[in-house]
Amino acid sequence: MTVLLEVTNLRTEFSARAGLVRAVDGVSLQISRGECLGVVGESGSGKSVTFSSIMGLVRPPGRVTQGTIFFDGRDLRGMSPEEMRGVRGRDIAMTMQDALTALNPALTIGEQLAEVLVAHDETLPTGRAARRVAIKDRCVEMLGLVGIPSPDSRLRQYPHEFSGGMRQRIMIAIALACRPKLLIADEPTTALDVTIQAQVLELISDIRARMGMAVALITHDLGVVAEHCDRVMVMYAGQVVEEGPTEDVIGHPRHPYTRGLLASIPRPAMRGQPLTPIKGQVPNLMGLAPQCRFHSRCPLAEPSCLVEVPMLSAGPGRRARCLRLEETV
Amino acid sequence: MSLLQVTNLSKQYEGRLSLAQRLTGGRKTVVRAVSDVSLHVNKGEVLGLIGESGCGKSTLGRAILRLHEPTEGKVEFDGTDVTALSPPALKAIRRRMQIIFQDPYASLNPRRTVAEIVGLPLALHGIASGEEARAITTQVLKRVGLQPDQIDRYPHQFSGGQRQRIGIARALVSNPEFIVCDEPVSALDVSIQAQIIALLLELKQELGLTYLFISHDISVIGYLSDRVAVMYLGEIVETGPVASVLDNPRHPYTQSLLSAVPEIGAKRAKGRVRLQGDLPSPLNPPSGCKFHTRCPLAIPICQTLVPLTQAVGAEHHAACHRLHEGLNLLEGAQ
Numbered sequence: 001m002t003v004l005l006e007v008t009n010l011r012t013e014f015s016a017r018a019g020l021v022r023a024v025d026g027v028s029l030q031i032s033r034g035e036c037l038g039v040v041g042e043s044g045s046g047k048s049v050t051f052s053s054i055m056g057l058v059r060p061p062g063r064v065t066q067g068t069i070f071f072d073g074r075d076l077r078g079m080s081p082e083e084m085r086g087v088r089g090r091d092i093a094m095t096m097q098d099a100l101t102a103l104n105p106a107l108t109i110g111e112q113l114a115e116v117l118v119a120h121d122e123t124l125p126t127g128r129a130a131r132r133v134a135i136k137d138r139c140v141e142m143l144g145l146v147g148i149p150s151p152d153s154r155l156r157q158y159p160h161e162f163s164g165g166m167r168q169r170i171m172i173a174i175a176l177a178c179r180p181k182l183l184i185a186d187e188p189t190t191a192l193d194v195t196i197q198a199q200v201l202e203l204i205s206d207i208r209a210r211m212g213m214a215v216a217l218i219t220h221d222l223g224v225v226a227e228h229c230d231r232v233m234v235m236y237a238g239q240v241v242e243e244g245p246t247e248d249v250i251g252h253p254r255h256p257y258t259r260g261l262l263a264s265i266p267r268p269a270m271r272g273q274p275l276t277p278i279k280g281q282v283p284n285l286m287g288l289a290p291q292c293r294f295h296s297r298c299p300l301a302e303p304s305c306l307v308e309v310p311m312l313s314a315g316p317g318r319r320a321r322c323l324r325l326e327e328t329v
Numbered sequence: 330m331s332l333l334q335v336t337n338l339s340k341q342y343e344g345r346l347s348l349a350q351r352l353t354g355g356r357k358t359v360v361r362a363v364s365d366v367s368l369h370v371n372k373g374e375v376l377g378l379i380g381e382s383g384c385g386k387s388t389l390g391r392a393i394l395r396l397h398e399p400t401e402g403k404v405e406f407d408g409t410d411v412t413a414l415s416p417p418a419l420k421a422i423r424r425r426m427q428i429i430f431q432d433p434y435a436s437l438n439p440r441r442t443v444a445e446i447v448g449l450p451l452a453l454h455g456i457a458s459g460e461e462a463r464a465i466t467t468q469v470l471k472r473v474g475l476q477p478d479q480i481d482r483y484p485h486q487f488s489g490g491q492r493q494r495i496g497i498a499r500a501l502v503s504n505p506e507f508i509v510c511d512e513p514v515s516a517l518d519v520s521i522q523a524q525i526i527a528l529l530l531e532l533k534q535e536l537g538l539t540y541l542f543i544s545h546d547i548s549v550i551g552y553l554s555d556r557v558a559v560m561y562l563g564e565i566v567e568t569g570p571v572a573s574v575l576d577n578p579r580h581p582y583t584q585s586l587l588s589a590v591p592e593i594g595a596k597r598a599k600g601r602v603r604l605q606g607d608l609p610s611p612l613n614p615p616s617g618c619k620f621h622t623r624c625p626l627a628i629p630i631c632q633t634l635v636p637l638t639q640a641v642g643a644e645h646h647a648a649c650h651r652l653h654e655g656l657n658l659l660e661g662a663q
Contacts, residue, residue: 042518042521193381194545195381195585195589196381197589198589198591198601198603198604199603199604201591220518221591222593223591223592223593224591226593227591227592250593260520264519264520264522265523265548265593266522266523266552266553267552267593268547268551268552270552271551271552271553271571274527275523275527276523277523277524277526277527278520278523278524279524281490281521
């Protein structure tokens with residue numbers, strides 16, 4: 001598999017009145033063509049900001065201050081805003097967590113789908129009438145693809161006329177309109193019920209297989225990652241702390257944070273046994289010293305952990321940011 | 330012995346009519362959020378109430394406490410008919426029945442300090458005031474894992490997990506016997522969620538509490554409940570001991586709900602059922618069995634006849650026309 005997206009040492013900072021917040025600090029990642037990468041972390045771990053940075057969607061006071069982003073051989077950070085606009089929507093598309101606020105309530109679904117095609121699709125015919133027909137056909141096709149019944153008539157409806165699961169499907173349809181090479185799905189099912197969540201995730205997996213598209217699935221649910229992703233990357237306090245093939249990472253986590261996260265999930269099989277929560281809270285990202293960010297909550301921490309920790313090899317295709325890896329073999 | 334007994338409880342909400350609708354003799358729209366629900370909670374146990382959004386589980390929790398007045402049916406708490414109580418008597422019994430809310434951001438008054446929020450039940454029930462109230466409040470806050478020096482802070486100075494601890498302290502301060510936990514961990518991150526679940530279980534042990542634990546998360550319910558009730562569109566479709574319902578679900582809705590949960594670890598042993606479509610609108614619920622529009626096992630009778638609740642095992646009940654056939658969607662699936 002060839003590499004589609006390669007990010008190296010990305011840093012995104014937000015300047016707040018009280019000081020500088022490094023929301024993303026030294027994140028490196030790779031996504032191959034057709035691959036599904038799961039990005040897991042709790043709120044504030046920097047998973048959404050990482051991908052907003054890649055999309056060039058970070059607005060002041062936020063700023064990408066360091067790192068390289070190569071997509072399909074092109075340097076995204078070196079691009080002008082116009083060039084970047086050509087990449088967004090056409091080559092990389094992103095769906096947002098909350099479909100109700102991401103969709104425009106004043107435009108019909110058809111208008112919002114057509115907008116993407118008009119902006120990006122050069123294959124549309126130039127004649128006015130032919131163009132309109134072609135756009136309509138593509139819209140109907142896309143809604144059909146994401147499983148919306150009678151797409152023809154539903155094109156004229158507004159977002160509020162759809163249920164939560166249907167709105168998420170519509171956002172996926174808009175993201176897929178130009179057949180992107182990479183779909184970034186930011187918490188696509190967090191707002192949905194479990195039976196609807198299963199439908200939407202299956203839809204994404206299915207389309208990914210059919211279109212050969214790569215997917216970055218951002219989620220806080222390790223169960224979702226376990227079932228849908230080839231590889232997983234775990235983030236904590238703005239850094240990647242562990243990455244590797246999903247089965248290996250979830251079956252045998254090496255970083256104490258990943259281990260803690262897995263031990264925190266209540267499972268019916270563990271009835272009667274005490275849960276082992278991770279103690280304490282995520283550190284404040286403002287003015288963090290260059291040292292292991294998990295040490296204050298880590299059961300394995302020692303004074304020698306108070307140094308900057310790089311990503312270290314943790315087995316074939318796996319890396320983790322921890323100095324005590326030999327204790328978690 | 331059951332501490333709480335709910336019998337045929339219903340809660341309907343009526344829509345308002347516009348002037349034009351009234352003049353043309355329009356009918357009021359009625360939403361039956363909770364429809365003819367019976368259940369009991371034994372002393373010292375956790376009853377897990379599970380269902381998807383809009384199924385009426387929160388309304389049921391609130392109707393039990395009469396935070397929303399039930400339309401029909403009876404709620405008995407420790408032998409007292411709560412539904413028949415006069416306002417002063419209701420207030421007195423509410424000291425013993427408390428609630429923890431889902432959203433730790435919306436359920437705490439931003440203009441009150443923690444001391445005021447947690448101390449309010451003490452004043453309302455005339456338990457303590459002044460220095461004594463402050464001492465009790467401090468003690469409860471310590472018990473739920475907050476620092477005594479945080480007592481004069483405002484809710485916005487706390488994280489989500491800490492706020493939920495404040496909500497728990499408020500519910501505990503009047504020394505209740507029964508607590509409705511309405512999705513208390515749904516808004517929290519996994520690592521914080523585990524802290525709060527552990528705290529709730531410790532408190533239950535220590536103080537001999539009884540919980541009605543409402544959640545949409547089957548893993549959470551399966552981990553901490555003794556018995557489970559599964560709700561769909563205002564009705565309870567299956568209830569029983571947790572092991573029995575999770576290992577041997579008998580209602581097709583429970584079976585598909587369980588199979589929709591993504592699993593960590595070992596590959597899924599059984600097949601998977603995909604429910605088609607969305608939850609129907611409770612404004613216009615399907616006839617007969619309310620699940621028939623999405624049920625892979627539906628037969629003609631399901632469209633017309635409401636299924637009766639039948640025993641399918643020790644204390645295990647379900648309401649489905651095809652129970653006697655012993656079908657399991659999970660085994661039939663690929």
